[in-house]
Amino acid sequence: MGKLIVLKVDGDFNQGFRVTLEIGDYGDRPEVEVLGNLPPAPELVAQYSGWQSSYRRLGKATRILKAKGAKIDGSLKTRKQECRTQSFEFCDRLNTWLKAESFLSIREKWLSKVSTSDQVRVLIRANNPQLWQLPWHQWDLLERYTFAEIGISSLECEAPPRREKPPDRSQVKILAILGNSQDIQVEQDRQRLENLPNAATTFLVEPQRQELNDQLWQQHWDILFFAGHSQTEGERGRIYLNQTDSLTLDELKYSLQKAVAGGLQLAIFNSCDGLGLARELDKLHIPQMIVMREPVPDLVAQEFLKYFLDSFARGESLYRAVQEARQQLQGLEDDFPCASWLPVIYQNPAAVPLTWLQSPEPATELPSVQPVPPTLPPWHRWRTVLVTSWVVTSLVLGVRSLGLLQRWELKSYDQLLRQRPSELADARILLVGADEEDIREYKHPLPDAVLAKLIEKLEQYRPVAIGLDIFRDQAVPPGHNALVTQLKHNQRLVTVCFGTDPEHAAAPPPHSPADQLGFNDLQHDNDYTVRRYLQSRTPNPIAPLSVCKTPYSFSLQLAYRYLEAKGIPVNTTPDKNWQLGHVIFKRLEPHSGGYQKLDARGNQVLINYRNTPQIAQFVTLKQVFAGKLEPEWVKDRVVLIGVTAASIQDDHNTPYGRRRGLEVHAHLVSQMLSAVQDGRPLIWWLPLWGDALWIWAWSLTGGILVWQMRSRCVGKAESPRRLVLAVGISVSVLYGLCWVILLQGGWLPLIPAAVALVITGGAIAYIPFPSRQPQ
Secondary structure, three states: EEEEEEEEEEEEEOOOOEEEEEEEEOOOOOEEEEEEEEEEHHHHHHHHHHHHHHHHHHOEOOOOOOOOOOOOOOOOHHHHHHHHHHHHHHHHHHHHOOHHHHHHHHHHHHHHOOOOOOOOEEEEEOOOOOHHHHOOOHHOHHOOOOOEEEEEEOOOOOOOOOOOOOOOOEEEEEEEEEEOOOOOOOOOHHHHHOOOOOOOEEEEEEOOHHHHHHHHHOOOOOEEEEOOEEEOOOOOOOEEEOOOOEEHHHHHHHHHHHHHHOOOOOOEEOOOOOOOHHHHHHHHOOOOOEEEEOOOOOOHHHHHHHHHHHHHOOOOOOHHHHHHHHHHHHHHOOOOOOHOOOOOOOEEOOOOOOOOOOOOOOOOOOOOOOOOOOOOHHHHHHHHHHHHHHHHHHHHHHHHHHHOHHHHHHHHHHHHHOOOOOOOOOOOOEEEOOOOHHOOOOOOOOOOOHHHHHHHHHOOOOOEEEOOOOOOOOOOOOOHHHHHHHHHHHHOOOEEEEEHHHOOOOOOOOOOHHHHHHEOOOOOOOEEEEOOEEEEOOOOOOOOOOOOOOOOHHHHHHHHHHHOOOOOEEEEEEOEEEEEEEEEEOOOOOOOOOEEOOOOOOEEEOOOOOOOOOOEEEEEEEHOOOOOOOOHHHOOOOOEEEEEEEEEOEEEEEEEEEEEHHHHHOOOOOOOOHHOOOOOOOOOOOOHHHHHHHHHHHHHHHHHHHHHHHHOOEEEOOOOHHHHHHHHHHHHHHHHHHHHHHOEEEEEOOOHHHHHHHHHOOOHHOOOOOOOOOO
């Protein structure tokens, strides 16, 4: 049983809306009714109009007739980007509006009464046509619900008339109108309709009005389908029947009334700009309609119909089938921005959604031959393996979710990393470190004069950015004024502060501009190893008493300056991940790879260390001052300055052993630059369901392998050794496959899969064989 959520929205964007929320089970009266308000939002209408204009300027071949000679200005790439940008901005504004304080009572009641695992139908009932146009599926509240789809309706409704005669439930009867096909391929739609199960489809190809009228009047139909050109004129919809004739649905009023009385359940207009068609059909009380909000590209229309019919005809509900089809259209949005915004259901609230007929079970005849003892079906022979693997996988996933395997998963991850091939040092980075000889010469902490002179010396060779990984929260004379001058006026210079904990924080230099500051905190796991880093604290809150308030990391500030100099944009995606060029740095979640219950606030990313003894070219302070520095070591590079003397504690555990903090930050900068410029992979992981499938597959592998070995080795003394050897080889194959995938950046569950494989294999080794014949 699913949930029906109804939002009755009455008002307009200039005065605001009165909203009523109703929640109940399908087919029952509402259990909950709550009142709320949405504030006036005329700017939302203006922003939608801006997006709509950019969408309609894309110039794609759509199922709407354009005036001949119409000209679209600008490159297609630019128009696509403009459309995407405006869609993101519109969705942000829409969600801000739906989070208004006067609307919170409805949002909170919804969340408290409806589980995110429920099958949900959401019906937006409104008379304001601008509300119908909104892409309600982009509401962040609905993103929590996997099985939720939206329909629209007017505030007034009337139940469809009773069917004139009992329906023929052996077939779904479809009247398919293939209208004016100028510049589009409606034949593709015909092919999708011709091979549907349990369906009888009648095609009218570019019909005359009288021919269509007769078919609607004389026969009983379950589904009316139209493919071709259509558009909305004011509030009325118009369809183009053939090359010369078009009409509004009001001109088919009586024949459509007859069709609804005869049992018409669903109208599908796989054509452009269909909200006007929905408004006209609503007056006839048709149960359901599927239309397109805006002009629809021909290929998008074809793919939507394919996805929808594949899902609907296999037994999915109408709402679920539309949801799956709409979501699959997202795969086309590189070429057709916002394609997934187009399909929408128009629902008569008094009607029950149509379901597809299922194929009847074929009749079987008993054989007339002499009966023989039946053999056990394959399912029964393998049921033990399947059930055992399922139980073991569930147990392993449960233990893993408690974090009991995390330590071993992280250690195995480190081992796989170390076994990757060696890599070259990063030629875009230079490390300048104060070693023991420099400390003896200049003392510690290094005086301001030494740092100012060092920065001035490096500046002569034109680096892209200079990162000073040395705390300078207090003056270290002599030379403080010289360093202050560098901090104030050197646009290439980035300095550091440390810590969100006020007790252990280090303040930034007092004269350093806020936009030239980065925190250099490193994230340590429970075993004190640095495997992840914080690109930015947003939305991670900063302790109000901390003196280090910059939201950006030291490494991100340096990478940003390098990429900016190369003309590569740095942005954030709508889901708040950093995007450098075309590369998106997906932030860690509480359950990511081997991490369980991770504190994943902020933009934390796994570190993909380079497997190299030295991350970059290294020079000491004395070498710089002595002129033992080649200009090409500095020019157009990122220079990191720090202390590398062993007597000054700044060592950190990494999967590749102990590394200085300066080196770790160089790895972080290198990772960002390499991913963008060299295509070097980032570390990725599977979602929870992907992990579960992977672990179950290896559990099943262990069970099947041992089962097969047992069936061939019964009675042999060496069979236990062979079983152990076979399981050992399987674990080795698993290890090798995880290593190969990690070369491409993928972190797969090695330890949980190996545990599941071994336990399932061991269990099957001791479970008795079932009889091959029923007793």
